[in-house]
Amino acid sequence: MNSLSPYQLRQQIRTGLFSGQTSGLASGYVQCNMAILSQSWAAEFLLFCQRNPKACPLVAVSEPGQFLLPELGKDIDLRTDLPGYRIFRHGKLTDEVQNISALWRQDLVSFLIGCSFSFEDALIAAGLEIRHISEGKNVPMYNTNLPCVPAGRFSGTMVVSMRPMKPADAIRAIQICSRFPAVHGAPVHFGAPEAIGIFDLRSPDYGDAVSIQQDEVPVFWACGVTPQAVITQAKPEFCITHSPGHMLVTDLLNTSLASF
Amino acid sequence: MNSLSPYQLRQQIRTGLFSGQTSGLASGYVQCNMAILSQSWAAEFLLFCQRNPKACPLVAVSEPGQFLLPELGKDIDLRTDLPGYRIFRHGKLTDEVQNISALWRQDLVSFLIGCSFSFEDALIAAGLEIRHISEGKNVPMYNTNLPCVPAGRFSGTMVVSMRPMKPADAIRAIQICSRFPAVHGAPVHFGAPEAIGIFDLRSPDYGDAVSIQQDEVPVFWACGVTPQAVITQAKPEFCITHSPGHMLVTDLLNTSLASF
Incomplete structure (x- = not known):
């Protein structure tokens, strides 16, 4: 295959x-x-x-x-x-x-x-580790309190995916992903999960939890589950x-x- | 003002x-x-x-x-x-x-x-000369044979604006404008105007002609006149x-x- x-x-x-x-x-x-x-x-x-x-x-x-x-x-x-x-x-x-x-x-x-998948490909090509891939899991995804801009009958909050990284790697990931606006673009948040309404990183709303090291921060990207969640609500x-x-x-x- | x-x-x-x-x-x-x-x-x-x-x-x-x-x-x-x-x-x-x-x-x-105007601001900030501004004119704009992707009743060809530049400046302009997809983004063509259906740079379809030096190439950007032209046709x-x-x-x- x-x-x-x-x-x-x-x-x-x-x-x-x-x-x-x-x-x-x-x-x-x-x-x-x-x-x-x-x-x-x-x-x-x-x-x-x-x-x-x-x-x-x-x-x-x-x-x-x-x-x-x-x-x-x-x-x-x-x-x-x-x-x-x-x-x-x-x-x-x-x-x-x-x-x-x-x-x-x-x-x-x-x-x-x-x-x-498209930006993960670019991150891997740049030598960055993607934790859920290393651990053979699905990416952890979380509901947030970040509001989407409504349009007609569609509204809701953003779903994000999370990848833990050392700060220097997170900076490189921000640079690389900024080049890919057609596949979610730059992250929307890093660090304190509670600032965007996530209270337990170990319990993702979709996908699997992954390990986070002491010297790493969680980095959050807007996720393609958002449109599905918004459609389901509408x-x-x-x-x-x-x-x-x-x-x-x-x-x-x-x-x-x-x-x- | x-x-x-x-x-x-x-x-x-x-x-x-x-x-x-x-x-x-x-x-x-x-x-x-x-x-x-x-x-x-x-x-x-x-x-x-x-x-x-x-x-x-x-x-x-x-x-x-x-x-x-x-x-x-x-x-x-x-x-x-x-x-x-x-x-x-x-x-x-x-x-x-x-x-x-x-x-x-x-x-x-x-x-x-x-x-x-937004990307010209960035080009000027980078030290590049914008010819029609130096010459106190409107930017020259041309109809082309570059087809737009149709949608419903809207279709037509692209209108472009042109700014003459030395190749090294054109390269820098391509880099800078790539950062601004919300304001037309990178140029769509440079050099041979006839390749995109423009046969006389001295006779723009809109705006004013500007001078082009021997060591310069015309650089063409997608232009906001395109949607107006397409709407008028529809x-x-x-x-x-x-x-x-x-x-x-x-x-x-x-x-x-x-x-x-």
């Missing part, structure tokens, strides 16, 4: 040969979170993303009904090329499937949202997202997202 | 004491292009901006009917605080006014779009823009837009 190109990996997914998480696969290529909403909700969600670019960095937005996205990769079909989809009705998870062709409608608009009649960790793997190189 | 704060300048504009161009005023502060569309056109235009961030970098988007924008500055009222407005009906310029209070409607959505029933050069002066520092 590890040696497949993004296109080959998507073919395996489409034909049902692979349905696992995509973390670590097609190394070096952009993976995207996805949210699909009906046209009657899409304009407000687009505005929400425009107003909250750190939590909801848009890589692409489809036309209504469009399921092919050639600008993101050869032959990409959003209905079949993700290894897992979640179906939400009125804000409730009602189904988890590997193919949404039967659910497709002409009024559906797809939002492809940048993901932390309770649209119908919504499809990727299953956690089951991302769209594109043909775009992570390095192509660097703004500098 | 030169020494007024953005707030003081807006008060002069609102009370009719100033109705001139804003170039060079409230130095150091972000000025914005503006386009106002009815809600029935706004969602498609928002998508157009998302897909063409270099030509249409959004600084803020209002709610329908919202004319106060406190996040951009103290007491900002979009109906009165620009020194000139253009009214378009079905794509045709029908009026030019200094106050749009009487035209305001609850379905109007305002788009505030970054402007080159012919919405009703649209308001700022009058050329008569921008919204905000309380945001140009330096606050730097991504790095």
Whole structure:
């Protein structure tokens, strides 16, 4: 699996040969979170993303009904090329499937949202340790009291991911991630977790806790779970997202997202 | 005029004491292009901006009917605080006014779009010469054959502004402007104008021609005239823009837009 190109990996997914998480696969290529909403909700969600670019960095937005996205990769079909989809009705998870062709409608608009895998790739390339990767875990994620800027029916607080680092490494990470506004950009906070409404780092709201050394500070990034949380709260009649960790793997190189 | 704060300048504009161009005023502060569309056109235009961030970098988007924008500055009222407005009906310029209070409607959505003044400020601070400023002219702007990514009823080609520079200065300008994605970002082209469909640099489509020295290359930036040109082509029933050069002066520092 590890040696497949993004296109080959998507073919395996489409034909049902692979349905696992995509973390670590097609190394070096952009993976995207996805949210699909009906046209009657899409304009407000687009505005929400425009107003909250750190939590909801848009890589692409489809036309209504469009399921092919050639600008993101050869032959990409959003209905079949993700290894897992979640179906939400009125804000409730009602189904988890590997193919949404039967659910497709002409009024559906797809939002492809940048993901932390891309900046982690750049941090690792710079020689920084990413704790949850070293420890073989999912990144720890936390609800915060940081308000998102509301747009229409969408509002809520930011979800953040956390990576512990020595201050000098945190400084380097801030520099590197600032180059990647399309994948959450620079961190939003470091140090005192209670300042952003997090009271126990050992109990993340999503993902796994990781160890933090005495000489390290927690560094917090806006997280792609935010849009999913906000959509769930807004309770649209119908919504499809990727299953956690089951991302769209594109043909775009992570390095192509660097703004500098 | 030169020494007024953005707030003081807006008060002069609102009370009719100033109705001139804003170039060079409230130095150091972000000025914005503006386009106002009815809600029935706004969602498609928002998508157009998302897909063409270099030509249409959004600084803020209002709610329908919202004319106060406190996040951009103290007491900002979009109906009165620009020194000139253009009214378009079905794509045709029908009026030019200094106050749009009487035209305001609850379905109007305002788009505030970054402007080159902000990055020129950063280039000057870095010691670079901006030719049209040295020569006391408007920046030369050209239609190109570079296609914008269409969205709904909005499509067209990019308009660019041009500043001649020695190659070493152009390289420095590329570095500096890359830090400012909210105000057009890095240039889109340099050198051979015919490669992007410009056949006579001495005849700009908008603004004034400037001198180019033997050892200089023309450097081209995506220009905020693009969204106006695209809107005019799409012919919405009703649209308001700022009058050329008569921008919204905000309380945001140009330096606050730097991504790095």
